[in-house]
Amino acid sequence: MAEQTTVSFDALLARVEAIFARAGVRPESARDVARVIVAGERDNCKSHGIYRIEGCLRVLAAGKVEPLAVPKIRDAGKSVIEVDAKGGFSNPAFYAAKDLLVARARETGLAALVIRDCLHFSALWHDVEALAEEGLASLSMCPSYSFVAPAGGKEPLLGTNPIAFGWPRRGKVPYVFDFATSVAARGEIELHRRAGTPIPEGWAVDRDGNPTTDPEAALDGAMLTFGSHKGSAISTMVELLSGAMLGEFMSKEALDFMGGTDLLPRHGALVLALDPQVFAARSGRDPIAEGERLLTAISGQGARLPSQRRFQARAKALRDGIALSDAEMAQLDRFETLGLAAVTG
């Protein structure tokens, strides 16, 4: 096993923040981006942890994300709040508008946040967890790159289109799911390609639309959605609600705009926030206690709640620190020393 170093959340946060500041990102945004990356590492979501730093630096080096963008909120006092990321990272835009979204949802029961023109690289659970901490239920979704064929089709058109949901629990981690509407992540197919192993049936079709277990043929063809035509319908909904409805890129346009899949995608995002206290008020019942009966019954029969593994990793990391390999530590050093030159060399 590789040598490991254990670092605290705060120490790693400071390092990652310094990397983004060194790369020219404005301090407030560097902090927000570092926060979600380190939170991913803490939760042992390796694909959304410090692994993402390189991808972020590469879009910065390519000039496809605005390092100094200041998110601009536009609020007409109604149910839809907009924040224009102005070509910057999505997370600073979300955090800039979060308090307003929370206040509006508490006031009216239901509010939406539209994030415009953002570089999106993070998981969606950050958003729905932040809202669950405020006692709100929420749904978050965005397009991605068009790698996925609709059910019955063969050409990539839909994105891996993630969707996340959060529900607050008292004194416990929230109920959270966050998953791609594709059956697998594109990175998983890539790993099979490198290893020379077949992919499971049902993940992809080749360019003629035939089922394939050959990772090369899959990457050249199209990925499939989870749950057959039902997952395909949900993925289409994500394109419509978080792409077409906002007047922002859908997955195909996002791909065309970036000119290939080497860089992280730029598009919009939609977050719906609902206040259970407002919805339940007239019933005389406590919605959180009601939800708890369901969630404890799920756990009680030995079924695992979504995100459970992630929350366990979090508890461990907060207690024992975050373990990084020597190679990971060396890469952090390199990014900190070289800045963008680390990815343009």
Next chain:
Amino acid sequence: MAEQTTVSFDALLARVEAIFARAGVRPESARDVARVIVAGERDNCKSHGIYRIEGCLRVLAAGKVEPLAVPKIRDAGKSVIEVDAKGGFSNPAFYAAKDLLVARARETGLAALVIRDCLHFSALWHDVEALAEEGLASLSMCPSYSFVAPAGGKEPLLGTNPIAFGWPRRGKVPYVFDFATSVAARGEIELHRRAGTPIPEGWAVDRDGNPTTDPEAALDGAMLTFGSHKGSAISTMVELLSGAMLGEFMSKEALDFMGGTDLLPRHGALVLALDPQVFAARSGRDPIAEGERLLTAISGQGARLPSQRRFQARAKALRDGIALSDAEMAQLDRFETLGLAAVTG
């Protein structure tokens, strides 16, 4: 092949309406209930067509639905509109509040309709299609009866929990999906039981949680969700948002309340309506035209849009009439003549 009679939509509507009026349902509600039943028959959704009349009459005869209930709207002028069905059928409550929901969504961009305490027997596509006709996108969901185990579990806890989505198209039928979050309908397992044929793998587990293809063991055990843990997460979301959040029954309570699965379920429902014109306004793009590019690209690669078969059946029925078998016609006669005695005899 059985003898068939062809009836017009309006003629069948009048007959079904008369049946519900004869059964003691107030005229406005009889009309609304008849409308969704005949629309189901028109679309060749046989399981939600005139087949449903008997189930509705049986809950009426059992005194578990209020035939004279007058839906009561409660509106505080915010984003959440409530309509109390007062123990009556869900559809009259939805139609009573629909115009207000549409107006609120157009005004603020996003509004929710909470339907309280309703007897729910219809598909959800009626709601999302009605909103799509008004140019709105919408999501509709409700619990049902707890027949379904969460992923990794073995005890029935979740309902078949349908979810529907609608998106408007200009001069075309809308984009609509409406499906159970269980992998199959309970009725399909029942049909296999009667036929003595095995059910496909993945539909259900027996009471010990083992996968089964035996329909008896499946009915005695638990059904499974579509799409494995992802579908299970979505089904849980439906319980939380349209049960717990509203302070209305979740699927387990609905079952306990009705004292068995012989009768249709009573619970709440949630409809979210979104106005794409409000969401897209600042983008300068036309959200409906944007959506059209995606939807025509799906059709263009030979993939079928959800509900396509239903819309084709509708076009045929509106052109040629609705074909009913002699047995179906005889049953309508019987319901019309005997009223509730037809199901209590």
